[in-house]
Amino acid sequence: QSQELSQVQIDYHAALQALVEDGTKMVGTGRRHTDRICRFESLCYSTEAEEFIYFHSNSSVMLPNLGSRRFQPALLDLSSVEDHNTQYFNFVELPAAALKFMPKPVFVPDVALIANRFNPDNLMHVFHDDLLPIYYTMRQFSDLDLEARLFFMEGWSEGVHFDLYKLLSNKQPLLREQLKTLGRLLCFTKSYVGLSKITTWYQYGFVQPQGPKANILVSGNEIRQFTKFMMQKLNISLEESSSEEYIVVFSRTINRLILNEAELILALAQEFQMKTITVSLEEHSFSDIVRLISNASMLVSMHGAQLVMSLFLPRGATVVELFPYAINPEHYTPYKTLATLPGMDLQYVAWQNTDREDTVTYPDRPWDQGGIAHLDKAEQERIIKSTEVPRHLCCRNPEWLFRAYQDTKVNIPSLIHVIRQTVKSKPGPKKQKWSGSLYPGKVRDAKCQASVQGTSEAKLAVSWQIPWNLKYLKVREVKYEVWIQEQGENTYMPYILSHQNHTFSENIKPFTIYLVWIRCIFNKNLLGPFADVLLCST
Numbered sequence: 268q269s270q271e272l273s274q275v276q277i278d279y280h281a282a283l284q285a286l287v288e289d290g291t292k293m294v295g296t297g298r299r300h301t302d303r304i305c306r307f308e309s310l311c312y313s314t315e316a317e318e319f320i321y322f323h324s325n326s327s328v329m330l331p332n333l334g335s336r337r338f339q340p341a342l343l344d345l346s347s348v349e350d351h352n353t354q355y356f357n358f359v360e361l362p363a364a365a366l367k368f369m370p371k372p373v374f375v376p377d378v379a380l381i382a383n384r385f386n387p388d389n390l391m392h393v394f395h396d397d398l399l400p401i402y403y404t405m406r407q408f409s410d411l412d413l414e415a416r417l418f419f420m421e422g423w424s425e426g427v428h429f430d431l432y433k434l435l436s437n438k439q440p441l442l443r444e445q446l447k448t449l450g451r452l453l454c455f456t457k458s459y460v461g462l463s464k465i466t467t468w469y470q471y472g473f474v475q476p477q478g479p480k481a482n483i484l485v486s487g488n489e490i491r492q493f494t495k496f497m498m499q500k501l502n503i504s505l506e507e508s509s510s511e512e513y514i515v516v517f518s519r520t521i522n523r524l525i526l527n528e529a530e531l532i533l534a535l536a537q538e539f540q541m542k543t544i545t546v547s548l549e550e551h552s553f554s555d556i557v558r559l560i561s562n563a564s565m566l567v568s569m570h571g572a573q574l575v576m577s578l579f580l581p582r583g584a585t586v587v588e589l590f591p592y593a594i595n596p597e598h599y600t601p602y603k604t605l606a607t608l609p610g611m612d613l614q615y616v617a618w619q620n621t622d623r624e625d626t627v628t629y630p631d632r633p634w635d636q637g638g639i640a641h642l643d644k645a646e647q648e649r650i651i652k653s654t655e656v657p658r659h660l661c662c663r664n665p666e667w668l669f670r671a672y673q674d675t676k677v678n679i680p681s682l683i684h685v686i687r688q689t690v691k692s693k694p695g696p697k698k699q700k701w702s703g704s705l706y707p708g709k710v711r712d713a714k715c716q717a718s719v720q721g722t723s724e725a726k727l728a729v730s731w732q733i734p735w736n737l738k739y740l741k742v743r744e745v746k747y748e749v750w751i752q753e754q755g756e757n758t759y760m761p762y763i764l765s766h767q768n769h770t771f772s773e774n775i776k777p778f779t780i781y782l783v784w785i786r787c788i789f790n791k792n793l794l795g796p797f798a799d800v801l802l803c804s805t
Protein backbone atom coordinates (compact mmCIF):
# COMPACT_ATOMS: atom_id res chain seq x y z
CA GLN A 268 0.00 0.00 0.00
CA SER A 269 1.45 3.29 -1.02
CA GLN A 270 1.43 6.28 1.18
CA GLU A 271 2.24 8.86 -1.51
CA LEU A 272 -0.73 10.76 -2.74
CA SER A 273 0.14 11.43 -6.35
CA GLN A 274 -0.63 8.22 -8.16
CA VAL A 275 -2.81 10.05 -10.60
CA GLN A 276 -0.95 12.79 -12.44
CA ILE A 277 -2.82 16.00 -12.08
CA ASP A 278 -2.16 19.21 -13.90
CA TYR A 279 -1.30 21.41 -10.95
CA HIS A 280 -1.95 24.72 -12.64
CA ALA A 281 -5.31 23.62 -13.99
CA ALA A 282 -6.28 22.29 -10.56
CA LEU A 283 -5.29 25.50 -8.82
CA GLN A 284 -7.09 27.62 -11.37
CA ALA A 285 -10.23 25.49 -11.01
CA LEU A 286 -10.10 25.86 -7.24
CA VAL A 287 -9.73 29.64 -7.42
CA GLU A 288 -12.49 29.98 -10.00
CA ASP A 289 -14.96 27.34 -8.85
CA GLY A 290 -14.39 27.24 -5.11
CA THR A 291 -15.80 24.38 -3.03
CA LYS A 292 -18.90 22.41 -3.95
CA MET A 293 -20.84 20.52 -1.33
CA VAL A 294 -23.97 18.44 -1.71
CA GLY A 295 -25.15 16.56 1.34
CA THR A 296 -27.84 14.11 2.35
CA GLY A 297 -29.78 13.86 5.56
CA ARG A 298 -32.21 16.07 7.44
CA ARG A 299 -30.18 16.44 10.62
CA HIS A 300 -26.51 16.49 11.50
CA THR A 301 -26.86 12.94 12.84
CA ASP A 302 -27.89 11.43 9.51
CA ARG A 303 -25.83 13.55 7.15
CA ILE A 304 -23.02 12.58 4.79
CA CYS A 305 -21.67 15.28 2.46
CA ARG A 306 -19.92 14.99 -0.86
CA PHE A 307 -17.41 17.71 -1.63
CA GLU A 308 -15.38 18.88 -4.56
CA SER A 309 -12.37 20.92 -3.52
CA LEU A 310 -12.77 20.72 0.23
CA CYS A 311 -9.52 21.96 1.74
CA TYR A 312 -7.80 21.44 5.09
CA SER A 313 -5.28 23.63 6.81
CA THR A 314 -2.88 21.40 8.71
CA GLU A 315 -1.71 24.41 10.73
CA ALA A 316 -5.14 25.58 11.80
CA GLU A 317 -6.44 21.98 11.88
CA GLU A 318 -9.59 23.26 10.18
CA PHE A 319 -11.43 22.26 7.04
CA ILE A 320 -11.96 25.17 4.64
CA TYR A 321 -14.82 25.89 2.29
CA PHE A 322 -13.89 28.37 -0.47
CA HIS A 323 -16.66 30.59 -1.80
CA SER A 324 -16.70 31.64 -5.41
CA ASN A 325 -19.27 32.36 -8.10
CA SER A 326 -19.55 28.65 -8.83
CA SER A 327 -19.48 27.21 -5.35
CA VAL A 328 -22.37 25.13 -4.04
CA MET A 329 -23.43 24.53 -0.43
CA LEU A 330 -26.36 22.20 0.08
CA PRO A 331 -27.80 22.05 2.63
CA ASN A 332 -27.34 25.76 3.17
CA LEU A 333 -28.00 25.93 6.87
CA GLY A 334 -26.71 29.38 7.71
CA SER A 335 -25.78 29.50 11.36
CA ARG A 336 -27.72 26.30 12.00
CA ARG A 337 -24.53 24.71 10.73
CA PHE A 338 -23.20 25.32 14.25
CA GLN A 339 -26.28 24.04 16.11
CA PRO A 340 -24.52 21.89 17.01
CA ALA A 341 -22.64 20.88 13.84
CA LEU A 342 -22.90 20.12 10.14
CA LEU A 343 -22.54 16.40 10.76
CA ASP A 344 -21.21 13.62 12.96
CA LEU A 345 -17.74 12.60 11.84
CA SER A 346 -17.94 9.24 13.62
CA SER A 347 -20.78 6.71 13.51
CA VAL A 348 -21.65 7.39 17.16
CA GLU A 349 -24.81 9.44 17.27
CA ASP A 350 -24.46 13.10 18.21
CA HIS A 351 -21.25 12.79 20.23
CA ASN A 352 -20.00 16.27 20.97
CA THR A 353 -16.33 15.38 20.49
CA GLN A 354 -17.01 14.02 16.99
CA TYR A 355 -18.57 16.93 15.16
CA PHE A 356 -17.53 18.14 11.72
CA ASN A 357 -17.60 21.67 10.40
CA PHE A 358 -15.60 23.90 8.11
CA VAL A 359 -14.59 27.54 8.13
CA GLU A 360 -15.44 29.69 5.16
CA LEU A 361 -13.19 31.90 3.04
CA PRO A 362 -13.52 33.66 -0.26
CA ALA A 363 -11.60 31.81 -2.97
CA ALA A 364 -9.64 35.01 -3.51
CA ALA A 365 -7.96 34.41 -0.15
CA LEU A 366 -6.04 31.56 -1.78
CA LYS A 367 -3.67 34.20 -3.16
CA PHE A 368 -2.41 34.81 0.36
CA MET A 369 -2.34 31.21 1.51
CA PRO A 370 0.22 28.42 1.24
CA LYS A 371 0.22 26.67 -2.11
CA PRO A 372 -2.38 23.92 -1.93
CA VAL A 373 -1.39 20.27 -2.23
CA PHE A 374 -4.10 18.40 -4.11
CA VAL A 375 -5.31 14.97 -2.98
CA PRO A 376 -6.14 13.13 -6.20
CA ASP A 377 -7.75 10.05 -4.59
CA VAL A 378 -11.45 10.00 -3.81
CA ALA A 379 -11.38 10.48 -0.05
CA LEU A 380 -13.58 9.25 2.76
CA ILE A 381 -13.05 11.56 5.73
CA ALA A 382 -14.23 10.31 9.11
CA ASN A 383 -13.36 9.78 12.77
CA ARG A 384 -12.63 6.43 14.32
CA PHE A 385 -14.35 6.33 17.69
CA ASN A 386 -12.14 4.13 19.87
CA PRO A 387 -9.59 2.29 17.74
CA ASP A 388 -8.05 0.39 20.65
CA ASN A 389 -11.21 -1.50 21.54
CA LEU A 390 -12.20 -4.29 19.19
CA MET A 391 -15.95 -3.87 19.69
CA HIS A 392 -15.68 -0.20 18.83
CA VAL A 393 -13.38 -0.98 15.88
CA PHE A 394 -15.96 -3.24 14.25
CA HIS A 395 -19.20 -1.63 15.33
CA ASP A 396 -18.31 2.06 15.07
CA ASP A 397 -15.67 2.05 12.34
CA LEU A 398 -15.20 -0.99 10.08
CA LEU A 399 -18.83 -1.83 9.38
CA PRO A 400 -19.88 1.82 8.96
CA ILE A 401 -16.90 2.56 6.69
CA TYR A 402 -17.56 -0.56 4.65
CA TYR A 403 -21.21 0.34 4.06
CA THR A 404 -20.54 4.05 3.54
CA MET A 405 -18.20 2.95 0.76
CA ARG A 406 -20.97 0.75 -0.69
CA GLN A 407 -23.35 3.69 -0.62
CA PHE A 408 -21.26 5.87 -2.96
CA SER A 409 -19.93 4.16 -6.06
CA ASP A 410 -16.78 6.26 -6.38
CA LEU A 411 -15.72 5.18 -2.88
CA ASP A 412 -14.26 2.04 -4.37
CA LEU A 413 -11.16 0.09 -3.43
CA GLU A 414 -9.02 2.89 -4.86
CA ALA A 415 -10.52 5.41 -2.45
CA ARG A 416 -8.42 6.67 0.43
CA LEU A 417 -9.52 6.81 4.05
CA PHE A 418 -8.60 9.83 6.18
CA PHE A 419 -8.98 9.40 9.93
CA MET A 420 -9.32 12.77 11.60
CA GLU A 421 -9.90 11.81 15.26
CA GLY A 422 -6.24 12.38 16.05
CA TRP A 423 -5.30 8.93 17.42
CA SER A 424 -2.23 7.07 16.33
CA GLU A 425 -2.68 3.91 14.28
CA GLY A 426 -3.73 1.80 17.24
CA VAL A 427 -3.40 -1.95 17.68
CA HIS A 428 -5.99 -2.89 15.07
CA PHE A 429 -4.78 -0.68 12.22
CA ASP A 430 -4.23 -3.68 9.96
CA LEU A 431 -7.99 -4.19 9.93
CA TYR A 432 -8.64 -0.66 8.69
CA LYS A 433 -6.11 -1.22 5.92
CA LEU A 434 -8.25 -4.03 4.50
CA LEU A 435 -11.03 -1.66 3.48
CA SER A 436 -9.18 -0.02 0.60
CA ASN A 437 -6.09 -0.63 -1.49
CA LYS A 438 -4.55 2.62 -0.31
CA GLN A 439 -2.94 3.20 3.04
CA PRO A 440 -5.33 5.13 5.33
CA LEU A 441 -3.90 8.45 6.49
CA LEU A 442 -4.10 9.85 10.01
CA ARG A 443 -4.55 13.48 11.01
CA GLU A 444 -0.95 13.75 12.20
CA GLN A 445 0.40 12.54 8.86
CA LEU A 446 -1.39 15.26 6.93
CA LYS A 447 1.11 17.78 8.24
CA THR A 448 3.88 16.03 6.36
CA LEU A 449 1.95 16.40 3.11
CA GLY A 450 1.62 20.15 3.19
CA ARG A 451 0.17 23.19 4.93
CA LEU A 452 -2.96 23.40 2.80
CA LEU A 453 -4.48 20.18 1.44
CA CYS A 454 -7.30 20.20 -1.06
CA PHE A 455 -9.35 17.07 -1.56
CA THR A 456 -10.41 16.85 -5.19
CA LYS A 457 -13.40 14.64 -4.35
CA SER A 458 -14.34 13.65 -0.86
CA TYR A 459 -17.12 12.28 1.29
CA VAL A 460 -17.37 13.39 4.88
CA GLY A 461 -19.18 11.40 7.57
CA LEU A 462 -20.17 7.78 8.12
CA SER A 463 -23.35 5.84 7.61
CA LYS A 464 -24.97 4.73 10.87
CA ILE A 465 -27.20 2.25 9.12
CA THR A 466 -25.35 -0.82 10.43
CA THR A 467 -24.91 0.13 14.08
CA TRP A 468 -26.98 -1.76 16.61
CA TYR A 469 -25.89 -0.40 19.98
CA GLN A 470 -25.74 2.88 21.88
CA TYR A 471 -23.12 3.12 24.58
CA GLY A 472 -25.02 5.09 27.19
CA PHE A 473 -23.97 8.70 26.74
CA VAL A 474 -27.46 10.11 27.27
CA GLN A 475 -29.41 7.13 28.56
CA PRO A 476 -28.11 3.83 29.95
CA GLN A 477 -26.55 1.66 27.26
CA GLY A 478 -28.71 -0.66 25.19
CA PRO A 479 -29.75 -1.69 21.69
CA LYS A 480 -30.42 1.23 19.34
CA ALA A 481 -34.07 2.13 19.08
CA ASN A 482 -34.35 1.54 15.35
CA ILE A 483 -32.02 -1.22 14.19
CA LEU A 484 -31.76 -1.37 10.39
CA VAL A 485 -29.15 -4.09 9.81
CA SER A 486 -29.64 -7.82 9.48
CA GLY A 487 -27.38 -10.84 9.48
CA ASN A 488 -27.13 -10.90 5.71
CA GLU A 489 -25.39 -7.53 5.50
CA ILE A 490 -23.17 -8.39 8.47
CA ARG A 491 -22.09 -11.57 6.70
CA GLN A 492 -21.44 -9.77 3.40
CA PHE A 493 -19.01 -7.64 5.39
CA THR A 494 -17.35 -10.57 7.16
CA LYS A 495 -17.05 -12.39 3.84
CA PHE A 496 -15.21 -9.37 2.44
CA MET A 497 -12.92 -9.19 5.47
CA MET A 498 -12.15 -12.91 5.26
CA GLN A 499 -11.30 -12.64 1.57
CA LYS A 500 -8.93 -9.81 2.36
CA LEU A 501 -7.39 -11.90 5.15
CA ASN A 502 -7.04 -14.84 2.76
CA ILE A 503 -9.26 -17.07 4.85
CA SER A 504 -11.41 -19.46 2.90
CA LEU A 505 -14.66 -20.70 4.37
CA GLU A 506 -14.24 -24.43 4.77
CA GLU A 507 -17.51 -25.77 3.47
CA SER A 508 -17.07 -29.35 4.59
CA SER A 509 -15.15 -28.88 7.79
CA SER A 510 -14.71 -32.27 9.33
CA GLU A 511 -14.50 -31.77 13.05
CA GLU A 512 -16.83 -29.72 15.22
CA TYR A 513 -15.33 -27.75 18.06
CA ILE A 514 -15.89 -25.12 20.73
CA VAL A 515 -13.79 -21.96 21.05
CA VAL A 516 -13.17 -20.37 24.44
CA PHE A 517 -12.05 -16.78 23.84
CA SER A 518 -10.08 -15.82 26.90
CA ARG A 519 -8.75 -12.56 28.22
CA THR A 520 -5.28 -12.70 29.72
CA ILE A 521 -4.91 -9.27 31.32
CA ASN A 522 -8.11 -8.75 33.27
CA ARG A 523 -11.68 -10.04 33.71
CA LEU A 524 -10.18 -13.52 33.80
CA ILE A 525 -11.81 -16.91 33.93
CA LEU A 526 -9.95 -18.40 36.90
CA ASN A 527 -10.75 -22.03 36.22
CA GLU A 528 -10.28 -22.05 32.48
CA ALA A 529 -8.77 -25.53 32.33
CA GLU A 530 -11.70 -26.97 34.24
CA LEU A 531 -14.13 -25.08 32.01
CA ILE A 532 -12.54 -26.41 28.84
CA LEU A 533 -12.65 -29.99 30.09
CA ALA A 534 -16.26 -29.65 31.12
CA LEU A 535 -17.36 -28.19 27.78
CA ALA A 536 -15.49 -30.87 25.85
CA GLN A 537 -17.07 -33.58 27.93
CA GLU A 538 -20.59 -32.20 27.91
CA PHE A 539 -20.77 -31.53 24.17
CA GLN A 540 -18.37 -34.25 23.07
CA MET A 541 -16.33 -31.75 21.11
CA LYS A 542 -12.78 -30.61 20.96
CA THR A 543 -12.49 -27.34 22.89
CA ILE A 544 -9.74 -24.81 22.20
CA THR A 545 -8.72 -21.48 23.71
CA VAL A 546 -7.78 -18.35 21.83
CA SER A 547 -6.81 -14.87 23.00
CA LEU A 548 -5.89 -11.62 21.31
CA GLU A 549 -2.53 -11.79 23.06
CA GLU A 550 -1.56 -15.26 21.88
CA HIS A 551 -3.12 -15.58 18.43
CA SER A 552 -3.01 -13.58 15.25
CA PHE A 553 -6.22 -11.96 14.20
CA SER A 554 -6.41 -14.17 11.10
CA ASP A 555 -6.02 -17.32 13.16
CA ILE A 556 -8.82 -16.24 15.47
CA VAL A 557 -11.12 -15.50 12.54
CA ARG A 558 -10.25 -18.81 10.90
CA LEU A 559 -11.06 -20.71 14.09
CA ILE A 560 -14.23 -18.79 14.94
CA SER A 561 -15.62 -18.99 11.42
CA ASN A 562 -15.92 -22.77 11.75
CA ALA A 563 -16.78 -23.08 15.42
CA SER A 564 -19.95 -24.55 16.84
CA MET A 565 -19.83 -22.49 20.02
CA LEU A 566 -17.98 -19.41 21.25
CA VAL A 567 -17.62 -19.02 25.02
CA SER A 568 -16.22 -15.82 26.48
CA MET A 569 -16.35 -13.30 29.27
CA HIS A 570 -18.35 -10.19 28.48
CA GLY A 571 -15.97 -7.88 26.62
CA ALA A 572 -14.90 -6.45 23.32
CA GLN A 573 -13.44 -9.73 22.05
CA LEU A 574 -17.01 -11.06 21.79
CA VAL A 575 -17.63 -8.87 18.77
CA MET A 576 -15.77 -11.64 16.93
CA SER A 577 -19.04 -13.57 16.99
CA LEU A 578 -19.60 -11.60 13.77
CA PHE A 579 -17.52 -14.34 12.18
CA LEU A 580 -19.39 -17.34 13.60
CA PRO A 581 -21.18 -19.60 11.14
CA ARG A 582 -24.97 -19.71 11.11
CA GLY A 583 -26.43 -21.90 13.82
CA ALA A 584 -23.52 -21.51 16.21
CA THR A 585 -23.98 -20.59 19.86
CA VAL A 586 -22.57 -17.56 21.70
CA VAL A 587 -22.11 -18.02 25.45
CA GLU A 588 -21.39 -14.75 27.27
CA LEU A 589 -20.15 -14.92 30.87
CA PHE A 590 -20.86 -12.03 33.24
CA PRO A 591 -18.96 -11.34 36.46
CA TYR A 592 -20.69 -11.02 39.82
CA ALA A 593 -23.27 -8.19 40.24
CA ILE A 594 -23.42 -7.41 36.53
CA ASN A 595 -26.88 -7.92 35.18
CA PRO A 596 -26.58 -9.41 31.68
CA GLU A 597 -29.78 -7.66 30.61
CA HIS A 598 -28.13 -4.27 31.12
CA TYR A 599 -25.12 -4.89 28.87
CA THR A 600 -26.28 -6.36 25.60
CA PRO A 601 -24.02 -5.34 22.69
CA TYR A 602 -23.20 -8.98 21.93
CA LYS A 603 -26.65 -10.33 22.65
CA THR A 604 -28.10 -7.74 20.29
CA LEU A 605 -25.59 -8.72 17.64
CA ALA A 606 -26.23 -12.45 18.02
CA THR A 607 -30.00 -11.98 17.86
CA LEU A 608 -30.13 -9.61 14.89
CA PRO A 609 -32.62 -10.96 12.38
CA GLY A 610 -30.85 -13.38 10.08
CA MET A 611 -27.73 -13.73 12.22
CA ASP A 612 -29.04 -17.19 13.09
CA LEU A 613 -26.96 -17.48 16.24
CA GLN A 614 -28.11 -18.89 19.53
CA TYR A 615 -27.31 -16.69 22.48
CA VAL A 616 -26.80 -17.71 26.12
CA ALA A 617 -25.90 -15.42 29.02
CA TRP A 618 -24.48 -16.77 32.26
CA GLN A 619 -23.86 -14.66 35.34
CA ASN A 620 -21.79 -15.43 38.38
CA THR A 621 -24.20 -15.10 41.29
CA ASP A 622 -21.82 -16.36 43.95
CA ARG A 623 -19.68 -13.88 45.86
CA GLU A 624 -17.29 -16.70 46.77
CA ASP A 625 -16.41 -17.12 43.10
CA THR A 626 -15.40 -13.55 42.39
CA VAL A 627 -12.07 -11.78 42.85
CA THR A 628 -12.18 -7.98 43.07
CA TYR A 629 -9.39 -5.43 42.66
CA PRO A 630 -10.26 -2.42 44.80
CA ASP A 631 -6.66 -1.15 44.84
CA ARG A 632 -6.07 -0.95 41.11
CA PRO A 633 -6.19 2.41 39.26
CA TRP A 634 -9.72 3.72 38.77
CA ASP A 635 -9.79 2.86 35.06
CA GLN A 636 -9.07 -0.77 35.86
CA GLY A 637 -11.85 -0.92 38.39
CA GLY A 638 -10.11 0.36 41.51
CA ILE A 639 -12.23 2.14 44.10
CA ALA A 640 -9.60 3.20 46.66
CA HIS A 641 -9.95 6.82 45.52
CA LEU A 642 -13.59 6.92 46.66
CA ASP A 643 -14.61 7.82 50.20
CA LYS A 644 -14.95 4.97 52.66
CA ALA A 645 -18.74 4.94 52.80
CA GLU A 646 -19.00 4.77 49.01
CA GLN A 647 -16.42 1.97 48.89
CA GLU A 648 -18.41 0.00 51.42
CA ARG A 649 -21.67 0.54 49.61
CA ILE A 650 -20.13 -0.70 46.38
CA ILE A 651 -18.59 -3.76 48.03
CA LYS A 652 -21.91 -4.69 49.66
CA SER A 653 -24.01 -4.10 46.56
CA THR A 654 -25.32 -7.18 44.74
CA GLU A 655 -26.06 -5.45 41.43
CA VAL A 656 -24.60 -2.48 39.64
CA PRO A 657 -27.49 -0.03 39.15
CA ARG A 658 -28.07 1.21 35.63
CA HIS A 659 -25.68 4.03 34.82
CA LEU A 660 -24.37 6.22 32.05
CA CYS A 661 -21.10 5.73 30.22
CA CYS A 662 -18.14 5.70 30.89
CA ARG A 663 -16.56 6.24 34.24
CA ASN A 664 -19.00 4.78 36.73
CA PRO A 665 -16.66 3.37 39.41
CA GLU A 666 -19.11 0.71 40.59
CA TRP A 667 -19.48 -0.59 37.04
CA LEU A 668 -15.72 -0.58 36.45
CA PHE A 669 -15.11 -2.29 39.81
CA ARG A 670 -17.47 -5.11 38.91
CA ALA A 671 -16.49 -5.27 35.23
CA TYR A 672 -12.86 -5.95 36.08
CA GLN A 673 -13.47 -8.80 38.51
CA ASP A 674 -12.04 -12.23 37.80
CA THR A 675 -14.47 -15.13 37.97
CA LYS A 676 -14.35 -18.76 38.91
CA VAL A 677 -17.05 -20.16 36.67
CA ASN A 678 -19.51 -22.47 38.40
CA ILE A 679 -19.44 -25.30 35.88
CA PRO A 680 -22.73 -27.09 36.68
CA SER A 681 -24.62 -23.79 36.65
CA LEU A 682 -23.07 -22.78 33.32
CA ILE A 683 -23.75 -26.15 31.68
CA HIS A 684 -27.32 -25.92 32.98
CA VAL A 685 -28.02 -22.55 31.30
CA ILE A 686 -26.36 -23.60 28.05
CA ARG A 687 -28.48 -26.76 28.03
CA GLN A 688 -31.66 -24.73 28.35
CA THR A 689 -30.89 -23.31 24.90
CA VAL A 690 -28.70 -25.92 23.24
CA LYS A 691 -30.70 -29.12 23.47
CA SER A 692 -28.77 -31.46 21.23
CA LYS A 693 -25.38 -30.97 19.67
CA PRO A 694 -24.59 -27.34 19.05
CA GLY A 695 -23.23 -26.63 15.66
CA PRO A 696 -23.25 -24.80 12.43
CA LYS A 697 -26.32 -25.21 10.30
CA LYS A 698 -25.20 -26.03 6.80
CA GLN A 699 -28.22 -24.29 5.43
CA LYS A 700 -28.86 -22.23 2.39
CA TRP A 701 -30.10 -18.68 2.29
CA SER A 702 -33.20 -18.48 4.45
CA GLY A 703 -34.28 -14.89 4.05
CA SER A 704 -37.84 -14.09 4.94
CA LEU A 705 -39.79 -12.54 2.13
CA TYR A 706 -42.86 -10.42 2.59
CA PRO A 707 -46.07 -10.71 0.59
CA GLY A 708 -47.07 -8.02 -1.89
CA LYS A 709 -50.50 -6.41 -1.83
CA VAL A 710 -53.54 -8.61 -2.52
CA ARG A 711 -54.99 -7.84 -5.97
CA ASP A 712 -58.37 -7.15 -7.50
CA ALA A 713 -60.20 -6.80 -4.21
CA LYS A 714 -63.97 -6.54 -4.65
CA CYS A 715 -66.98 -6.41 -2.43
CA GLN A 716 -70.64 -7.01 -2.96
CA ALA A 717 -73.29 -6.04 -0.46
CA SER A 718 -76.74 -7.53 0.03
CA VAL A 719 -79.42 -6.27 2.37
CA GLN A 720 -81.85 -8.61 4.14
CA GLY A 721 -84.72 -6.59 5.52
CA THR A 722 -84.19 -3.48 7.62
CA SER A 723 -81.62 -4.71 10.16
CA GLU A 724 -79.51 -7.35 8.48
CA ALA A 725 -76.93 -7.13 5.71
CA LYS A 726 -74.05 -9.12 4.24
CA LEU A 727 -70.76 -8.15 2.72
CA ALA A 728 -69.12 -10.57 0.30
CA VAL A 729 -65.44 -9.68 -0.14
CA SER A 730 -63.01 -11.38 -2.51
CA TRP A 731 -59.45 -10.78 -3.70
CA GLN A 732 -56.56 -12.40 -5.58
CA ILE A 733 -53.28 -13.62 -4.17
CA PRO A 734 -50.31 -11.21 -4.03
CA TRP A 735 -48.39 -11.17 -7.29
CA ASN A 736 -45.14 -12.54 -5.82
CA LEU A 737 -46.80 -15.58 -4.22
CA LYS A 738 -46.88 -17.55 -7.46
CA TYR A 739 -43.07 -17.58 -7.49
CA LEU A 740 -42.66 -18.60 -3.85
CA LYS A 741 -42.98 -21.65 -1.68
CA VAL A 742 -44.67 -20.39 1.44
CA ARG A 743 -45.55 -22.69 4.31
CA GLU A 744 -48.67 -20.81 5.37
CA VAL A 745 -50.62 -18.07 3.62
CA LYS A 746 -53.30 -16.17 5.53
CA TYR A 747 -55.24 -12.99 4.96
CA GLU A 748 -56.13 -10.34 7.46
CA VAL A 749 -59.27 -8.33 6.82
CA TRP A 750 -60.34 -5.29 8.79
CA ILE A 751 -63.88 -4.02 8.46
CA GLN A 752 -64.34 -0.46 9.57
CA GLU A 753 -67.59 1.48 9.54
CA GLN A 754 -66.91 4.79 7.85
CA GLY A 755 -66.31 7.52 10.42
CA GLU A 756 -65.57 5.09 13.25
CA ASN A 757 -62.15 4.64 14.85
CA THR A 758 -62.52 0.95 15.57
CA TYR A 759 -62.62 -1.98 13.21
CA MET A 760 -63.40 -5.71 13.28
CA PRO A 761 -60.35 -7.82 12.43
CA TYR A 762 -60.49 -11.27 10.85
CA ILE A 763 -57.81 -13.79 9.93
CA LEU A 764 -58.87 -15.91 6.94
CA SER A 765 -57.38 -18.74 4.92
CA HIS A 766 -59.28 -18.24 1.67
CA GLN A 767 -59.51 -15.47 -0.88
CA ASN A 768 -63.13 -14.65 -0.22
CA HIS A 769 -65.45 -14.38 2.72
CA THR A 770 -68.97 -13.24 3.39
CA PHE A 771 -69.28 -11.12 6.50
CA SER A 772 -72.65 -10.94 8.19
CA GLU A 773 -71.88 -10.38 11.85
CA ASN A 774 -72.39 -6.76 12.87
CA ILE A 775 -72.99 -5.67 9.28
CA LYS A 776 -75.74 -3.03 9.13
CA PRO A 777 -77.80 -2.10 6.10
CA PHE A 778 -77.41 1.30 4.42
CA THR A 779 -73.95 1.83 5.83
CA ILE A 780 -70.58 2.49 4.22
CA TYR A 781 -67.76 0.14 5.23
CA LEU A 782 -64.03 0.47 4.65
CA VAL A 783 -62.41 -2.90 4.01
CA TRP A 784 -58.65 -3.32 4.54
CA ILE A 785 -56.98 -6.51 3.33
CA ARG A 786 -53.41 -7.74 3.64
CA CYS A 787 -51.62 -11.04 3.19
CA ILE A 788 -49.54 -12.75 5.90
CA PHE A 789 -46.85 -15.37 5.22
CA ASN A 790 -45.88 -17.84 7.93
CA LYS A 791 -47.75 -16.12 10.75
CA ASN A 792 -45.47 -13.11 11.16
CA LEU A 793 -44.52 -11.78 7.75
CA LEU A 794 -47.13 -9.06 7.34
CA GLY A 795 -47.60 -7.58 3.88
CA PRO A 796 -48.92 -4.13 3.00
CA PHE A 797 -52.61 -3.35 2.95
CA ALA A 798 -54.15 -3.09 -0.49
CA ASP A 799 -55.96 0.15 -1.38
CA VAL A 800 -58.95 0.43 0.87
CA LEU A 801 -62.26 -0.90 -0.50
CA LEU A 802 -65.37 1.19 -0.03
CA CYS A 803 -68.47 -0.99 0.32
CA SER A 804 -72.02 0.36 0.75
CA THR A 805 -74.69 -1.97 2.02
Ligand code: UDP
Pocket residue numbers: 388389390391518519520521522523548549570571572573
Ligand atom coordinates in the same frame (compact mmCIF):
# COMPACT_ATOMS: atom_id res chain seq x y z
N1 UDP B 1 -8.34 -6.95 25.91
C1 UDP B 1 -7.67 -8.11 25.67
N2 UDP B 1 -7.29 -8.91 26.70
C2 UDP B 1 -7.55 -8.59 27.97
C3 UDP B 1 -8.24 -7.40 28.23
C4 UDP B 1 -8.63 -6.61 27.18
O1 UDP B 1 -7.40 -8.43 24.52
O2 UDP B 1 -7.18 -9.34 28.87
C5 UDP B 1 -8.75 -6.10 24.80
C6 UDP B 1 -10.27 -6.10 24.60
O3 UDP B 1 -10.68 -7.13 23.75
C7 UDP B 1 -10.50 -4.75 23.99
C8 UDP B 1 -9.43 -3.88 24.60
O4 UDP B 1 -8.43 -4.77 25.08
O5 UDP B 1 -10.32 -4.78 22.59
C9 UDP B 1 -9.95 -2.99 25.70
O6 UDP B 1 -10.50 -3.79 26.74
P1 UDP B 1 -11.46 -3.17 27.86
O7 UDP B 1 -11.50 -4.11 29.02
O8 UDP B 1 -11.07 -1.76 28.09
O9 UDP B 1 -12.87 -3.10 27.13
P2 UDP B 1 -14.09 -4.14 27.05
O10 UDP B 1 -13.53 -5.46 26.63
O11 UDP B 1 -14.72 -4.17 28.40
O12 UDP B 1 -14.98 -3.53 26.00
